[in-house]
Amino acid sequence: MPDYGKYSFWLETAGDQLRPRPALFQSAEVDVAILGGGYTGLWTAYYLLRENPGLRVAVVEKEIVGFGASGRNGGWCSSKFPVTPRMLEQRFGRDAARSLMLAMNASVDEIARFCQDEQIDVSFHKGGILALARGAYQLPLIRKAYAGYERLGLSSQYHLMSAEEARQRVNVTEVHGALYASENASVHPGRLVRGLARAIERHGAVIYERTEVTDFAGGAAPRLLTPGGELRAKKALVLAGEAYLTRLSKLHRALLPVYSLIALTEPLTERQWSQIGWQNRESLASSNYTVDYLTRTPDGRILFGSRGAPYRFGSKITDDQDRHAETHARIRRTVVEWFPMLEGIKFTHTWGGPVGMPRDWMPAVAFDPATRIGFARGYTGQGVSTTNLAGRVLAGLIAGRRSGLETLPLAQRQSPDWEREPLRWIVVRYMQDAFLRIDTAAKTGQPSPKDSFIAEFLGKH
Ligand SMILES: Cc1cc2nc3c(=O)[nH]c(=O)nc-3n(C[C@H](O)[C@H](O)[C@H](O)COP(=O)(O)OP(=O)(O)OC[C@H]3O[C@@H](n4cnc5c(N)ncnc54)[C@H](O)[C@@H]3O)c2cc1C
Numbered sequence: 001m002p003d004y005g006k007y008s009f010w011l012e013t014a015g016d017q018l019r020p021r022p023a024l025f026q027s028a029e030v031d032v033a034i035l036g037g038g039y040t041g042l043w044t045a046y047y048l049l050r051e052n053p054g055l056r057v058a059v060v061e062k063e064i065v066g067f068g069a070s071g072r073n074g075g076w077c078s079s080k081f082p083v084t085p086r087m088l089e090q091r092f093g094r095d096a097a098r099s100l101m102l103a104m105n106a107s108v109d110e111i112a113r114f115c116q117d118e119q120i121d122v123s124f125h126k127g128g129i130l131a132l133a134r135g136a137y138q139l140p141l142i143r144k145a146y147a148g149y150e151r152l153g154l155s156s157q158y159h160l161m162s163a164e165e166a167r168q169r170v171n172v173t174e175v176h177g178a179l180y181a182s183e184n185a186s187v188h189p190g191r192l193v194r195g196l197a198r199a200i201e202r203h204g205a206v207i208y209e210r211t212e213v214t215d216f217a218g219g220a221a222p223r224l225l226t227p228g229g230e231l232r233a234k235k236a237l238v239l240a241g242e243a244y245l246t247r248l249s250k251l252h253r254a255l256l257p258v259y260s261l262i263a264l265t266e267p268l269t270e271r272q273w274s275q276i277g278w279q280n281r282e283s284l285a286s287s288n289y290t291v292d293y294l295t296r297t298p299d300g301r302i303l304f305g306s307r308g309a310p311y312r313f314g315s316k317i318t319d320d321q322d323r324h325a326e327t328h329a330r331i332r333r334t335v336v337e338w339f340p341m342l343e344g345i346k347f348t349h350t351w352g353g354p355v356g357m358p359r360d361w362m363p364a365v366a367f368d369p370a371t372r373i374g375f376a377r378g379y380t381g382q383g384v385s386t387t388n389l390a391g392r393v394l395a396g397l398i399a400g401r402r403s404g405l406e407t408l409p410l411a412q413r414q415s416p417d418w419e420r421e422p423l424r425w426i427v428v429r430y431m432q433d434a435f436l437r438i439d440t441a442a443k444t445g446q447p448s449p450k451d452s453f454i455a456e457f458l459g460k461h
Contacts, residue, residue: 001210004064007322008072009264009303009349010190020064024208027229030056032398034238035213035224037061038070039383040376041240042196043391044398046114049203051399057205059197060224060231062212066193068242072353073384074262074305075295076283077111077192078129078184079104082380083362085148091362092409098152100408105157105183107385110392111192112185118202120195122187123298130161130169130282131179134338137442141287142179157182170278172338186283186295189384213241215248218371236367236398239375242383243354246315253417256359256428257317259309260291260381261324261352263331265345267300275341289435291381292334301348304335307381308436309352311428314421322352355381358415365390366412367397374398378415 001020005012032048034041037059045057061067081088081104088097112124133139142160149158159180161169166178197207208231215225216237224231239245243257268276278284284294295303309324328350336343358364358378363386367374374397376390393411396403405411418424437449 014190020209025228029232033233036240037065039387047395065197070193082382126185127281129181134286138287218373243356255356257354262305264349
């Protein structure tokens with residue numbers, strides 16, 4: 001059996017023993033059967049049980065609760081949605097975009113409410129996000145982002161900062177300005193997912209671990225198939241396996257698994273923190289295509305995350321992709337570029353995991369009463385609070401209850417499938433390489449590569 005603590009610092013420090021719960025060893029029947037012990041599956045179970053305490057709900061998890069992205073992420077519990085406000089407005093109109101953004105804000109507060117009610121200590125800290133313009137070329141990007149929020153009437157939560165103001169918050173090199181967003185928190189992701197699992201058990205759910213779902217069927221007799229037996233569901237099946245869903249042949253092209261990787265420093269000294277500032281513990285980012293996200297952990301370390309690990313042919317997900325020497329070396333170098341006073345700092349942990357990217361970048365939550373199959377997926381790298389919203393939407397759809405959330409643009413929709421191989425591999429590898437080249441050129445003041453417009457076009461379509 002794997003040493004699950006090795007998969008991330010968050011699982012290692014989750015505060016429990018990570019001993020697997022019993023597997024499903026014979027066929028059983030419940031009302032709702034859920035594939036996946038990450039936030040999506042667990043939030044859905046939580047809201048179903050809160051609404052209907054007598055419901056028989058079971059979760060089936062291939063490894064242990066929190067094994068996937070939910071136990072490995074950057075700890076941003078943010079109101080950011082995977083699609084920008086500008087794109088949301090273009091696709092769904094102003095009112096729908098605004099409602100979705102407000103629902104995301106509410107999700108951050110709902111997670112705080114849940115942790116308080118269930119007495120789960122996740123080090124919840126509402127410090128906001130500071131999106132830095134690192135390099136003058138990033139200034140138009142943060143201004144454009146601000147304009148998008150302004151058009152939705154949300155500007156009171158966002159504040160454009162001068163370079164000086166931003167540097168007073170955190171002493172990072174090359175800062176030309178920043179966009180501050182107040183409605184964001186950071187959490188200990190491992191404690192959240194493990195605590196959420198214990199909470200749903202207290203509310204009556206059963207969790208089977210070390211049990212792989214090999215197939216599923218909807219219709220007259222909805223069921224999850226596992227090596228130990230079938231889990232039949234009288235009311236609904238929920239498919240909540242995010243990137244890992246692509247391992248099921250029926251869902252192989254539903255998402256693209258893209259690896260996000262993290263490096264974590266040792267705890268910084270008081271002296272180092274006094275040079276850096278960052279007293280308010282905002283979540284930090286810049287506006288790179290290759291994405292960088294930073295968290296100041298509750299125990300005083302810097303977590304630095306980034307994309308960039310190459311896509312593997314056939315959407316392969318394997319443990320050996322959790323660590324990619326070249327990308328992790330780039331991340332470690334970038335930490336010192338951002339914070340030169342940390343030259344020589346030790347990195348105690350590196351890890352990573354797959355995020356699930358839909359073909360149109362838009363998360364989808366749906367339940368079909370005819371097949372009785374429900375799903376919520378496609379958060380890319382923004383799932384900590386989006387899964388909470390998705391769980392509430394899905395629980396409402398399954399219960400047939402109107403809450404208003406079912407009219408949000410992520411509900412009752414499905415993204416198109418990704419291309420078949422080898423086209424998928426060719427396009428994704430090309431885009432990954434192009435984005436890295438665009439970032440490098442911008443950073444070094446070189447002209448943008450000639451093919452930038454192709455990568456940018458593909459990135460939007
Ligand atoms: C490195 C990294 C950093 C990230 N940083 C952030 C961040 O800072 N903020 C943010 O908002 N989001 C972040 N994300 C994304 C976020 O973590 C995810 O969107 C979210 O956790 C998805 O939750 P989930 O429950 O849908 O999927 P997961 O947490 O991946 O859970 C799916 C579960 O289903 C199980 N499963 C899958 N298939 C089967 C099967 N056939 N049988 C049984 N079980 C199965 C898996 O083992 C897994 O435990 C990050 C992700 C990664 C990988």
